[in-house]
Amino acid sequence: MQTAIDIEALGFDAGAHLLVKHALLDVPVGASVHVTGRSPGWDAQLAAWCRAQGHACTLSATDSGTVAVVTRGGAAAGRWRDALATGRSAIAAPDAVAAQAQPRWGLAARGATVEAGSPEMYFRLDRKEEVWTPRAADLYAQAAAAQWDPETAIDWHAEFTLPDVVEDAVVQVFTYMIENEEAALVVPARFLGQVHPHYREVQAVLAVQVADEARHIEVFTRRVRLKGREPGLSTAGGQASLKTLLDETDFSVAGFLLSVLGEGTFVSLLQFLHAHAPDPVTRQIARLAARDEARHVAFGMLHLAERLEHEPALRVRLANAVQARNDALSATSGLNEEVFDALVLLAAGEFTPAAIARGYTRVQELMRDMADGRQARLEKLGFTSDAARDLSALHTRNFM
Template identity: 55%
Template structure:
């Protein structure tokens, strides 16, 4: 029978990629079709039959040129394969198979791979329709601490004002360390099928790492040391890191904590005494707004699929705060309010002077900040479906350490 096609391997051996040319030549042929193989490699007579046997084909040597008879078992290994959903974000599988493991969404998954189980492998536990768009936005808005901030801008502040900046920056670094650890803990727990959520959280970790860097660099720009860290502040932040439920963490960190943090950064943008402080606060604020948006969007979708979520969020928050108070009963002053060093530093920055009138003005501005934080928390809670009175109650229960 005359071969239906031919392929010329020239002097190419199977250890050099000859099989790639053979596969390509066999793809359009039907089972039983014949492929003539020209080749000069000295081991062709040995390697060609071995490769054909492994791939379900047969070789005929009716002359100097071998002929491959295409078998019907070439794709046998893929007979039980299934598609891991669709590659686009619009058709995310509600519960991707554990056998898909690390397979790319939309790929053809061969049977027999490891069964990989993830803690968060249901769409409704982690998904938000806005995640793909937020990730694209986040990827396009990455910035470099070296180039996004003019570290040579004039910063010539009085020692007491510089000390206030250093204290606030120290507090920001502490909060951002917690905000980095929280999403980092979930990265390995989410099924890779929900890749946009994983990617978004990974970018969020990178965001917080940058924030820590620029806040630290600003603190040490004119000072050899950082400011103080209160026991109550650290204990409050640690309760965030300890939370293991993804939705509850989104509620505590994004809806309450980082939402409040955005107000604080906006306050610093308005009252920064130098351009470097203003710039690092503004850059961080843009990132934090995106973090809050994902948390609120995720919880809004959760509330639609789980009507009982709001009750659990409310009860868990109350339990968390009550437990935190019990753990920190011997540090009640810190627990009941913001670290005095930080609170005073914010007042000094808002005052802009040391005369009584300026200090009184700074105090009013800090009080207005606290009110803005409370108003923002209420709005986000009401957006999630909490009645106004309950939103007010939950906002009042939020830790006064801001985050």
């Protein structure tokens, strides 16, 4: 049965090609559609369109006017004939993830057909093994569902008054945490722009981590200024420790140092702060931030577990990175003394000798808990118990 359409007086500069394209979709490759029309020059416009699309077009004159016979070209016809499908022909299954993303895919959606002649775009992190975890999509969905609004999630109007020495301690701890969260924002932000868009789930996880850290910096800063205070002390040792994170160029190693070791340790710190917070605002902030940080640790662990499964030798590089960071910071003072004293005071609950003794003991317990947590995560990544213990002990005294 012959397929025929009449485009009437509709010109190709006004959308007639849509009618022809739709008609061709209803016939198999190699079959023809007969086209008639009345717009001035429609037949020449049709012929030009067909050449661009890779369809054959034969024009013939009849008593009633020109008839065009358009024969449908192959699936890779016309301007698409040299294109590469990023999720179909290049990969076994729709939306499957390629082992290496190609520059010619550019910013195209995974699975899209990329037109020949599109510009090549180079992303440094273009190999699946460098960035991937199969759980990335799940982690992003969880993170998106768990986002919270600082304005409504925290009761900024809660009434409380702390002794000056306690308020100063809170301010110092949050001052310290702000600069650490700045590092935790900058590191994933730097890598975010280097990940090929083909690995969009990883992009999404990094993007939401950046959003989390921005929110933490906002609420920590608001808590610092809540009672009219200015930020406290930032030390050279703390800055030097964080700079080593910013200097790491390897995605997996940076994630290991930041998320598995640093942010994992920070989860313990936030839980400690939640348990010993002297006011409801600090307690709420610590609980919400700890929940976010735990997700960041989860991504780091899942990514590294995936990569280590295929590249066991990576453990040597990870261990060397911990040692190198320890060596680089050997001349620094480690944890800000003001921060340590502030934590002791917050854990004490009051300014008496007996309470301070209890606070000091609790901070020592916190540090042991941090070390045990690091060791457990390292063992989960395949390090021996002895190696995990030694590496945990080498982690920066600045916690992050």
